[in-house]
Amino acid sequence: MAAADSPKLNGPYDVIIVGSGAGGGMSAYHLTKSGLKVLMLEAGRDYDPRVETPMFNTNAEAPLRGVGTPDKPFGFYDATVDGGWQVPNEPYTVAEGSEPFTWWRPRMLGGRTNHWGRIALRFGPLDFKPKSRDGLGYDWPITYDDLAPWYDKTEKLIGVSGAAPPRNLLNTPDSPPGCLMEAAPPRAFEIFYERAFRAMGIPVIPMHGAVVTGQMEGRNTCLFATPCGRGCAIGANFQSTTVLIPPAMATGNLTIRTNALVYQVDLDKTGKAKGVSFVDRKTGEHHSVTARAVVLAAGSGETARILLNSKSGAFPNGLCNTHGMVGRYLMDSVGLGVTGQFPALEGLPPTNDDGQGTQHTYIPWWGYEKQKELGFPRGYHIEIGGGRRMPSMGMAGLLPDDETSVGDELRAKLRNRFGSTIGFDGRGEMIPNDDCYCELDPTVRDKWGIPVLRFHWKWGESETNQAAHMVKTFLEVIDRLGGKPEKGVETDGRKAISKGGEMIHEIGTARMGHNDADSVVNQFGQSWAVPNLFVMDGAVMVSSPDKNPTLSILALAWRSADNLATLAKQGAI
Amino acid sequence: MTDAPQAPETEPYVSKIDRRTALAWVGVVGAATAVGGVVVFGPRMGLERITHGYGTDPKLTKPEKAPWSRIMIGPQLQTAAILADYILPASGAAPSASSLGVPDFIDEWVSAPYPQQVKDRPVILNGLNALGGQVLRGDAAARARALAALPAAADAPTQAFWKKFRHLTIGAYYTTPAGFKDIGYIGNVARTSDPGPSAEVKAALEAQFKKLGL
Numbered sequence: 001m002a003a004a005d006s007p008k009l010n011g012p013y014d015v016i017i018v019g020s021g022a023g024g025g026m027s028a029y030h031l032t033k034s035g036l037k038v039l040m041l042e043a044g045r046d047y048d049p050r051v052e053t054p055m056f057n058t059n060a061e062a063p064l065r066g067v068g069t070p071d072k073p074f075g076f077y078d079a080t081v082d083g084g085w086q087v088p089n090e091p092y093t094v095a096e097g098s099e100p101f102t103w104w105r106p107r108m109l110g111g112r113t114n115h116w117g118r119i120a121l122r123f124g125p126l127d128f129k130p131k132s133r134d135g136l137g138y139d140w141p142i143t144y145d146d147l148a149p150w151y152d153k154t155e156k157l158i159g160v161s162g163a164a165p166p167r168n169l170l171n172t173p174d175s176p177p178g179c180l181m182e183a184a185p186p187r188a189f190e191i192f193y194e195r196a197f198r199a200m201g202i203p204v205i206p207m208h209g210a211v212v213t214g215q216m217e218g219r220n221t222c223l224f225a226t227p228c229g230r231g232c233a234i235g236a237n238f239q240s241t242t243v244l245i246p247p248a249m250a251t252g253n254l255t256i257r258t259n260a261l262v263y264q265v266d267l268d269k270t271g272k273a274k275g276v277s278f279v280d281r282k283t284g285e286h287h288s289v290t291a292r293a294v295v296l297a298a299g300s301g302e303t304a305r306i307l308l309n310s311k312s313g314a315f316p317n318g319l320c321n322t323h324g325m326v327g328r329y330l331m332d333s334v335g336l337g338v339t340g341q342f343p344a345l346e347g348l349p350p351t352n353d354d355g356q357g358t359q360h361t362y363i364p365w366w367g368y369e370k371q372k373e374l375g376f377p378r379g380y381h382i383e384i385g386g387g388r389r390m391p392s393m394g395m396a397g398l399l400p401d402d403e404t405s406v407g408d409e410l411r412a413k414l415r416n417r418f419g420s421t422i423g424f425d426g427r428g429e430m431i432p433n434d435d436c437y438c439e440l441d442p443t444v445r446d447k448w449g450i451p452v453l454r455f456h457w458k459w460g461e462s463e464t465n466q467a468a469h470m471v472k473t474f475l476e477v478i479d480r481l482g483g484k485p486e487k488g489v490e491t492d493g494r495k496a497i498s499k500g501g502e503m504i505h506e507i508g509t510a511r512m513g514h515n516d517a518d519s520v521v522n523q524f525g526q527s528w529a530v531p532n533l534f535v536m537d538g539a540v541m542v543s544s545p546d547k548n549p550t551l552s553i554l555a556l557a558w559r560s561a562d563n564l565a566t567l568a569k570q571g572a573i
Numbered sequence: 574m575t576d577a578p579q580a581p582e583t584e585p586y587v588s589k590i591d592r593r594t595a596l597a598w599v600g601v602v603g604a605a606t607a608v609g610g611v612v613v614f615g616p617r618m619g620l621e622r623i624t625h626g627y628g629t630d631p632k633l634t635k636p637e638k639a640p641w642s643r644i645m646i647g648p649q650l651q652t653a654a655i656l657a658d659y660i661l662p663a664s665g666a667a668p669s670a671s672s673l674g675v676p677d678f679i680d681e682w683v684s685a686p687y688p689q690q691v692k693d694r695p696v697i698l699n700g701l702n703a704l705g706g707q708v709l710r711g712d713a714a715a716r717a718r719a720l721a722a723l724p725a726a727a728d729a730p731t732q733a734f735w736k737k738f739r740h741l742t743i744g745a746y747y748t749t750p751a752g753f754k755d756i757g758y759i760g761n762v763a764r765t766s767d768p769g770p771s772a773e774v775k776a777a778l779e780a781q782f783k784k785l786g787l
Contacts, residue, residue, distance in 0.1 A: 045630075054633040056761055059748040063627055063639035065678070066748075069687040071626045076636070082629045185769030191778055195787040213767075223763040230633075344781035351770050354760035390761055391752060393744035404724035404735075406660045411667065411755060414747070418756050482785050 009257065013039040013291035014568060016276055018262045018306065021111025022550050023297030023537035025240030026557035032253035034565035039289060041260040041278055044107030047081060049114065049241050053233035055226045065393045079115040079231035081108035089447035093454045101455040101500035103301055109258060110241035111299065112504065115229050118210040118237050118358040119383065120160045121547035122151050124171030126368065130543050134377050136462070137431045140542040141514050141523040144173070150555040155179040158238040158554065159216050161356060162208035169203060172364040181214040184356040188348060189386035189422050194361065196480040202366045209358035210238035228357030237357060263450045265294055265310040265319055265533060273533040279448045293532040293564060293573045297557065300330070300539040301438060304509035305453050308440045320520045320529040326510055327438040331544035333505040334380060334428035334463045335498035336470055339486045340478035345420040353387030353419065365546055376465035380428030380546045388419035401487065424477065426470035427503065429546045431462050436500065438509060457500035468493030505549050507538035525560035532573040536560050586654035589674035624686050645680040649698060652705035653679045659720045660742045667755045670746050678745040693737055700734025
């Protein structure tokens with residue numbers, strides 16, 4: 001990727017971008033194309049999906065048949081380098097008395113865009129004004145219409161499948177014509193489950209997946225074969241490392257420094273940002289670099305950590321934290337899953353269900369107009385997986401636990417049941433609350449002596465009631481389809497709900513707002529306290545709609561970067 | 574079903590690893606020797622056991638052999654081969670579990686330093702040791718009786734061993750290309766488009782919908 005551990009750092013640079021994932025990659029893409037000289041600092045190593053992606057490898061080629069281990073929690077082939085739920089030498093803590101919280105971090109160029117689920121859903125109009133709708137949470141300082149043009153541009157740039165005739169479903173935006181590529185056809189299990197939802201009056205529609213399914217200039221089309229979570233050697237899905245960083249490099253305006261763990265924004269005497277300081281993860285050497293503006297896009301947790309660690313006389317509690325807003329309003333998605341086994345799917349003729357990597361269809365939230373009656377204020381969408389996918393070590397799980405056959409009988413039973421299970425996963429909106437936040441741990445430091453984050457977490461009733469409804473819905477669908485759920489399904493939402501952070505949608509630690517008393521940054525990610533300091537990752541989000549956040553992080557980053565480029569041209573930074 | 578008594582194997586199990594891989598391993602394992610295209614592990618006398626995992630940044634496109642030392646000894650491997658082939662013997666075009674190297678995989682699994690595998694280690698090794706006493710000696714009928722008794726074993730350790738070993742054998746077998754063929758997995762091939770399911774599949778689904786009243 002032409003990134004390097006020690007490029008010339010003497011600049012001059014117009015902008016330093018901290019992070020290279022969705023927010024950092026998009027910022028770099030737009031700012032370099034706008035003619036600005038950019039230095040991108042990435043905490044992880046250089047990473048090139050073109051040569052590092054195990055596209056067609058079988059599990060038999062991997063140690064332990066590819067199962068997840070503490071070294072590679074999502075499996076051997078997952079596109080996560082030097083990370084996962086823990087990063088070597090970079091701990092975090094969870095406060096005593098808190099509910100569990102877990103934090104997924106990679107250390108690689110492109111960040112989490114390398115392994116993400118490629119679900120690319122727009123937030124809807126109601127998602128930007130939740131408080132106006134039901135009095136809960138907070139409204140964004142922007143509307144859907146403000147972001148819609150940037151969603152259009154983002155979808156066209158990164159390649160999103162799922163085109164379909166407009167449905168006009170409430171708070172589930174249809175993309176304008178020309179934004180999306182064709183939808184991949186429903187697979188057998190998707191045709192199957194659709195019938196149950198139809199009987200329940202719940203629409204099933206094409207998934208919006210960040211996968212190139214048609215002809216797109218400069219991009220390869222999906223091979224409909226390998227798991228997107230491994231990354232994509234041909235760049236047919238969206239990764240910052242294949243879609244954003246290469247064109248930014250091609251401008252000649254981008255310098256990338258890898259293994260650069262930024263821990264502080266440096267200020268000049270006038271209170272403006274003059275650059276950042278980082279430690280080289282390999283050598284332990286400290287460096288300071290300068291630019292006219294600084295963009296933080298390190299991920300909501302790391303961005304908050306950098307701000308909190310940037311203490312000075314003017315900001316004794318951390319930069320931009322005069323009102324104690326940094327680290328607050330931390331959110332994740334509500335999540336849980338239930339798997340069912342379906343006799344009706346047994347013995348189907350062999351079919352290739354590999355598909356486009358992400359789901360071909362999904363169920364958007366259908367209960368906006370009956371939230372009161374349902375007993376929880378915000379909704380969830382359903383992501384559903386199944387089909388005859390590449391066998392894994394879990395194959396024995398196709399059979400009942402007490403099943404003991406061997407030989408030809410065992411072979412026949414496995415053949416018959418292959419592809420007959422379906423997993424239903426809910427992803428729901430969380431309302432920000434005062435018990436969910438991060439701060440600096442008063443005693444724990446990382447390998448280089450930098451204070452680490454301490455998380456606080458507590459789900460509200462809005463979320464646990466929603467989780468209980470997910471389980472109820474999934475069990476009804478499984479029953480309607482003549483299936484049986486896996487053993488031991490937990491129906492108590494308080495127990496069934498995911499851990500905080502487990503959905504890897506943590507957002508909202510430096511939210512945008514109307515003024516410096518209610519937020520850290522303005523609607524363009526520009527910090528209220530330091531006019532040439534910007535935040536362009538999920539930290540700026542005000543609410544956590546059920547829709548997965550990556551597409552919105554990209555669209556917001558593009559909008560904010562465009563504003564920054566304008567300010568730069570005006571000499572305003 | 575294959576519960577009819579079978580004669581004991583006349584040939585002992587030898588690890589199913591190709592010569593090139595074997596030679597590459599010799600430097601790591603030290604005591605492995607390549608003989609006629611297969612690897613025979615000798616005793617690891619005087620060698621320091623390697624107990625670390627593959628790390629957080631392993632090569633993915635051409636995975637290297639898992640670095641940890643293998644701990645299963647000859648009789649355990651032989652017993653694993655007999656049991657794996659009891660679970661999945663050769664059948665028609667489908668090869669036996671041992672011919673796909675499943676016993677080597679069991680060894681890789683129980684030798685691994687990660688929590689799940691460390692937890693499984695005594696379950697498998699104790700089970701193999703107990704079973705070995707019954708299947709490595711004695712006649713074919715005794716062996717068949719010992720194997721057939723496993724699924725119905727009343728004691729918890731044997732039950733746990735049977736379930737875990739069967740689980741690992743099935744997983745190891747069906748994650749290979751031969752396993753794909755046997756189970757009917759036809760993916761992992763590049764395509765220019767996804768045509769969706771065939772008319773035959775759709776018709777089969779429609780028939781099911783009628784039964785379900787959907």
